[in-house]
Amino acid sequence: MATIIDVAKRAGVAVTTVSRVINDKGQVKEETRDRVLAAIDELAYRPSPAARSLPRKRAHAVSVLVPFVTHPSAVARVQGIVHGLRKTDIPVTILDVEKPAHQSEHLDTLASSYRPEGAVIISLVPSERQLARFAEVELCPVFIDADIPEFSRIFIDDRTGGVLATDHLIGLGHRRIAFIGDIENGSFGFESSAKRHQGYRDALRVAGLEAESRYQRTGPHGSDISRQIAHELLTLPDPPTAIFASSDTQAIGVMEAAKEARVKIPTELSVIGFDDIEISAYLGLTTVRHPLYESGLIAAELVIEHIRDPSCAPRRVEQELEVIVRSTTGPPRD
Amino acid sequence: MATIIDVAKRAGVAVTTVSRVINDKGQVKEETRDRVLAAIDELAYRPSPAARSLPRKRAHAVSVLVPFVTHPSAVARVQGIVHGLRKTDIPVTILDVEKPAHQSEHLDTLASSYRPEGAVIISLVPSERQLARFAEVELCPVFIDADIPEFSRIFIDDRTGGVLATDHLIGLGHRRIAFIGDIENGSFGFESSAKRHQGYRDALRVAGLEAESRYQRTGPHGSDISRQIAHELLTLPDPPTAIFASSDTQAIGVMEAAKEARVKIPTELSVIGFDDIEISAYLGLTTVRHPLYESGLIAAELVIEHIRDPSCAPRRVEQELEVIVRSTTGPPRD
DNA sequence: ACGTTTCCTGAAAACGTTTCCCATCCGTGG
DNA sequence: CCACGGATGGGAAACGTTTTCAGGAAACGT
Numbered sequence: 001m002a003t004i005i006d007v008a009k010r011a012g013v014a015v016t017t018v019s020r021v022i023n024d025k026g027q028v029k030e031e032t033r034d035r036v037l038a039a040i041d042e043l044a045y046r047p048s049p050a051a052r053s054l055p056r057k058r059a060h061a062v063s064v065l066v067p068f069v070t071h072p073s074a075v076a077r078v079q080g081i082v083h084g085l086r087k088t089d090i091p092v093t094i095l096d097v098e099k100p101a102h103q104s105e106h107l108d109t110l111a112s113s114y115r116p117e118g119a120v121i122i123s124l125v126p127s128e129r130q131l132a133r134f135a136e137v138e139l140c141p142v143f144i145d146a147d148i149p150e151f152s153r154i155f156i157d158d159r160t161g162g163v164l165a166t167d168h169l170i171g172l173g174h175r176r177i178a179f180i181g182d183i184e185n186g187s188f189g190f191e192s193s194a195k196r197h198q199g200y201r202d203a204l205r206v207a208g209l210e211a212e213s214r215y216q217r218t219g220p221h222g223s224d225i226s227r228q229i230a231h232e233l234l235t236l237p238d239p240p241t242a243i244f245a246s247s248d249t250q251a252i253g254v255m256e257a258a259k260e261a262r263v264k265i266p267t268e269l270s271v272i273g274f275d276d277i278e279i280s281a282y283l284g285l286t287t288v289r290h291p292l293y294e295s296g297l298i299a300a301e302l303v304i305e306h307i308r309d310p311s312c313a314p315r316r317v318e319q320e321l322e323v324i325v326r327s328t329t330g331p332p333r334d
Numbered sequence: 335m336a337t338i339i340d341v342a343k344r345a346g347v348a349v350t351t352v353s354r355v356i357n358d359k360g361q362v363k364e365e366t367r368d369r370v371l372a373a374i375d376e377l378a379y380r381p382s383p384a385a386r387s388l389p390r391k392r393a394h395a396v397s398v399l400v401p402f403v404t405h406p407s408a409v410a411r412v413q414g415i416v417h418g419l420r421k422t423d424i425p426v427t428i429l430d431v432e433k434p435a436h437q438s439e440h441l442d443t444l445a446s447s448y449r450p451e452g453a454v455i456i457s458l459v460p461s462e463r464q465l466a467r468f469a470e471v472e473l474c475p476v477f478i479d480a481d482i483p484e485f486s487r488i489f490i491d492d493r494t495g496g497v498l499a500t501d502h503l504i505g506l507g508h509r510r511i512a513f514i515g516d517i518e519n520g521s522f523g524f525e526s527s528a529k530r531h532q533g534y535r536d537a538l539r540v541a542g543l544e545a546e547s548r549y550q551r552t553g554p555h556g557s558d559i560s561r562q563i564a565h566e567l568l569t570l571p572d573p574p575t576a577i578f579a580s581s582d583t584q585a586i587g588v589m590e591a592a593k594e595a596r597v598k599i600p601t602e603l604s605v606i607g608f609d610d611i612e613i614s615a616y617l618g619l620t621t622v623r624h625p626l627y628e629s630g631l632i633a634a635e636l637v638i639e640h641i642r643d644p645s646c647a648p649r650r651v652e653q654e655l656e657v658i659v660r661s662t663t664g665p666p667r668d
Numbered sequence: 669a670c671g672t673t674t675c676c677t678g679a680a681a682a683c684g685t686t687t688c689c690c691a692t693c694c695g696t697g698g
Numbered sequence: 699c700c701a702c703g704g705a706t707g708g709g710a711a712a713c714g715t716t717t718t719c720a721g722g723a724a725a726c727g728t
Contacts, residue, residue, distance in 0.1 A: 001446060003684055014708040019686060027706065046447040050387035051684035054713045059384060061427065070413050079404050082430050091448075093395065093427040096416050112335060113380040114425075252616075279613050282586075337714055348678040353716060363676065385714030388683045 002043035011039035062118040067097040072277040080296020100187040118303035140306040142299045152302045154317035158192045161321045162199020169242040178215040178240035193246040226253030241332040248273035266330035284327035336377035345373035396452040401431040406611040414630020434521040452637035474640040476633045486636045488651040492526045495655045496533020508576040512549040515580035527580040560587030575666040582607035600664035618661035
């Protein structure tokens with residue numbers, strides 16, 4: 001492989017000059033520049049990323065820290081990020097967080113050793129110490145799903161989303177409305193389900209409805225568990241006429257439980273989810289649309305902006321929510 | 335940030351020794367080792383990836399070269415790869431190929447400058463020259479979807495898959511069976527659709543059925559285009575009673591067209607797809623199951639194997655295909 | 669007692685860039 | 699004719715590791 005030294009020799013200049021040409025630093029006469037460019041071409045020279053990162057102290061990459069890459073919502077966001085970054089030549093590196101321990105481990109790696117040019121952190125909130133580290137090393141991560149004032153972030157108002165979903169059900173005439181969500185205070189510190197739950201309670205209160213605890217259940221994320229919970233709900237003496245699941249994945253579990261119990265949707269049971277993941281449209285699931293792919297796209301834009309101008313101010317992007325009415329919700333029968 | 339030199343000083347040894355400890359190279363007395371480990375701990379030292387890559391001439395990463403990350407089949411495979419690699423501390427970098435030009439560009443980068451420890455290349459076949467480059471720099475990529483003898487690869491027999499799908503339809507009694515596939519000889523050199531098409535023709539021939547050209551259509555990948563094609567097929571004077579789409583994405587387009595044309599599935603039209611992507615189960619689509627996620631998982635295993643033992647022989651993994659009968663296929667009405 | 673091996677350790681040369689700082693050249697105004 | 703300044707170019711010191719090579723100490727057999 002040709003190195004910068006070979007190019008310099010061939011062009012009859014110093015390596016400094018070649019470096020300046022490669023990095024478009026100016027200070028090089030047109031003619032010299034052409035000679036260097038020619039030499040680069042002839043030798044098919046490509047700068048070594050590793051060698052560049054060393055003195056620059058930053059890896060030419062954008063790291064994406066994402067819990068549970070398999071979750072459909074994570075997938076959509078990562079796609080958005082990859083697509084948004086495609087216009088640049090920056091590779092995307094995926095750091096999957098599957099256990100709580102991974103989280104701070106990866107966060108430390110990002111700030112202390114790997115040092116990418118940019119980073120996107122999804123659904124995770126670092127500790128104060130880690131936040132300070134980021135600032136210290138001038139890494140400006142973009143956060144998705146966490147409203148962290150010191151950095152750019154893009155997020156939604158989960159509580160309002162919960163209100164929206166619940167209001168839709170109330171508006172249809174439902175009175176016995178159940179909620180199924182994730183475990184609150186889980187080890188990852190996710191808060192969206194808890195906030196959607198809060199929105200549910202608020203909406204009920206405003207409508208003068210009591211939020212009965214037997215209608216509010218939480219469990220580990222996943223459609224299987226949610227199916228189980230929905231089954232319990234449906235076999236209650238006075239089962240709910242509508243269920244708000246804090247994610248589409250869970251709503252799908254509810255639909256499965258209803259099918260097994262031969263409970264007709266939406267005539268006997270209304271179901272509303274949250275997120276609008278890809279499958280939801282096919283399933284006809286009524287849900288609160290959460291612009292997931294777009295959030296990735298925007299995150300990519302912000303990362304690019306921060307790379308171009310490291311000193312630019314943090315931006316705050318709140319995405320709009322909207323309920324998408326499809327065929328799993330309707331008025332209660334009685 | 336502490337460097338290896340700081341650690342060496344603190345432990346009262348030479349950097350060489352610290353390096354040996356970090357890399358588990360042995361040759362270090364227990365007691366010295368402990369001192370070094372203690373120093374590392376006290377200084378919270380983390381080796382710099384960039385600095386390591388330079389003399390090692392390899393980046394600590396596995397690169398995944400994948401065309402169209404948004405395609406559901408690509409998503410499943412990437413997930414498999416990420417999961418398979420999670421047991422190691424190797425980050426995954428995604429190289430998205432969206433235009434034919436990206437392909438050789440990324441391939442060159444991989445071999446010539448970036449030089450990851452491992453790579454997996456999905457659905458792409460590099461030129462002879464590029465293959466030679468890989469061997470030259472001792473990068474052993476793992477191929478998915480391409481049977482390249484010089485390297486490890488994991489793939490399916492697309493032609494047989496086409497036969498399987500078509501036989502299923504023939505077995506149900508269909509005679510007028512259409513095929514919808516991707517453009518053949520596209521600029522990326524994908525061959526799976528063409529091979530599945532070949533299987534379709536072979537199966538018809540064996541069954542003594544004529545493969546009529548008006549029943550065989552190709553177009554750019556995507557459910558919209560496929561919907562359009564299916565629409566044409568369904569408005570033929572003697573429309574097919576069954577359609578084999580060379581991917582589930584296309585089969586979904588067919589289902590949409592049928593719905594629009596008020597053609598009942600499976601009574602008036604049978605539809606079979608290929609791949610068994612995630613949504614297919616929800617849609618009840620009969621399809622040929624292609625173990626996508628597993629292929630990623632296996633690819634990760636092979637990459638790990640090659641990293642551990644760079645001289646190990648290339649492996650060849652052919653995955654089994656199976657038709658999953660769901661509710662979009664049935665006997666023809668007449 | 670003396671070579672020989674084995675084990676452990678260290679010095680220093682890579683690895684391929686970037687960048688700070690200095691030298692030269694040329695034109696310009698005094 | 700001289701000093702000056704901007705444009706252009708180069709030398710060499712980082713950046714933080716790995717690795718080759720050599721050397722010293724300890725253990726071993728004779």
